[in-house]
Amino acid sequence: MSARYRAAIIGCGRVSRGHAAAYAQDPRVELVACADISGEASGCLGDEFAIPGRYLDYREMLLEERPEVVSVCTHHHLHAPMTIDVARTAAPRAILCEKPIALDLGEADAMIEACRAAGTMLLVGHQRRFSPQYIAAREALAGGRIGEVVSVEAFGHPGASLLVDSTHTIDLVRSFIGDPAGEWVIGQIDARQHRQAWGQPVEDCAVAWIRFQNGVHVLLGVGSVPPAVPDEPREPINPTVDGKTYHRIIVHGTKGRLEVDGDALSGDRAPVRIHRGAEVEEVFVVDPEEAGKRPSAVAREVSSLVDCLEDPGLRHPLNAESARATLEALLAVYESSRRRQAVRLPLDVEDNPLISMLNEGTL
């Protein structure tokens, strides 16, 4: 089968490797070019994945190569301007933008509008929806195996922050409970250390209590607690979650709880379990042999993207509107801290309240 879609990647850092590998495994796609302001970076990625076109200027790449699919794998503050520029310049069939979709809702809405106007399908890389352990968890919940879902607790790893990492966590939690609309959010952040990650300011730690319109409540905790005394180490907000686990999600139902050990698939217990009192039922067990053969989550995300291009009747689960709903819930945590009140959704601010508060010197 010959390739029907030409793909290109903007931003040749770590995350682009997953995209390149994903394009390589789908015979319907040919990865024709990559761009980075560092020629060394595009050279490395190009050599690694045998990508013929390598560019310093992504606009030049778009005009030369006319790709049907474009991955935006740059730092977070560039997601919006680049996605909009790609849609307007080249109007590809699809843009696969890395998460978070953007830094604020004003940006996200402009991206969605630019892509709509260009006839471009915009997707956001919350690829964990395609990871087998999370699929197993979602199916167990949908099958009523812990009864009716009452509430969810989710904790991120010690270095995590809302927009960088909880975007995956909340996106998964939304998928676990049927993607309901959010009703309100109350939360608090501690951003005293003025940290930065991937081109955006991030908080040290955050906590949130989110109510969805289906009545499910979600407790979210993420990051590390800054010390009472400067120069002391930070303490993880949940010491049982490490970087390898990424996050831990516990879903409480009327008949038990389902626990997902995040990305930690190599421990000595099943990574997805149902606990009914002291009884433990394994929901997802890692088979190392199988795991080696299985396409990655990003590969599935890309295959699903191509499926959607082939069949316009399909809707991709990582569509931009879904990513916007995830971003909205996270920004509402910042807004709750700014306003000192619970924030009803839909969120009616276009800025990123964390960035605004830092700029105003209120944190």
Place this chain on the structure above:
Amino acid sequence: LATGTYRAAVIGCGKVGRGHAGSYRNAPGTDLVAVVDVNGAVCKAFAGEFGVERTYVNPVDMLEGEKPDIVSVCTWPPLHADLTVAACEAGSRVVLCEKPMALNLAEADRMLDAARGSGTLLCINHQRRFSARYAAARRLIEEGEIGELTQVTGICNGDALTDGTHLIDLTRFLNGDVSIGSVFGAIEMSHRGYVDPDGMGTLEFNETRMRYGHHAETGAMGLLFFENGVRAHLEIGILARGGYQRFFIDGTEGRIEVGGDPTGGRTENEGRLRLLRSSGDWEELEPVQEADPMTLSLRSMISVLEDGGDHLLSGESGRATMEAIMALYESARARKIVHLPFDYPESPLEEMIAAGEVPVN
């Protein structure tokens, strides 16, 4: 003990005072000899109801005239500190002050100092520690029935000072009174009309954002990080799922649900104690309440007076609960996690409201 060994007085003849008066009738060795209320008619009716001989409109007159052994402070919270100090200075051996202990930590410390100075046993009436449901839940945790305790989720309508004080106090109790390391929280003062319309003081609250003489929030959420690694998540007011002093207690091997106060069937599982141990089936437990919690608490006070020892509702414990409430308010104000000990003397909530830092509508 002979009746009248300990002469008691109640200051404040409202609903809560009624509970105290009833328990003096039930506890051996105590005799309620005087009651005080600024409203003389209310005071006389109250005295008639409980067969109390003397009534006063001024608490200072009562303290001087009666020199009571035990004083119940059942007024609105703004008077708790002054009346407690006055009772200690008048030589009372026990002051049983209603919750919340005070409106800020400066007041709480003044109360503790006075009690230490006079050798008075100061107790703050978080009487639910003597309620069989919570005591049984604590025993189940201690006996390892749910494995290792990991998280306590506490739910209550109302506001943090009026109602959350029980919630935090019970959370501390359930976790064996381990110290709290830090508090992370947020508050909500808007959305008028979301407050339970049957709740006490609600009409006034909707107009003034005040209940019982102090400002209160409509909702609060908080995470308490205990020194033993246990986390508590608090849902208070309009942000709570419904219920009064309702708990989900999670351990590595099970979950306990304490259904909270009966509210006339409006919340699920109210008044129940259930254990999810295996097979996804809840086991219903029916712990026996030997006497009402206040009477048990009073008996314990008498026992401390007679034989020494500590009381579960000590002033120090009351202050630790106050500290967590104030830290929660401070977290909302400072937009930070608040590390304990937190000794700020004023109420961050009152200061935020005075400074216009929190929207009230």
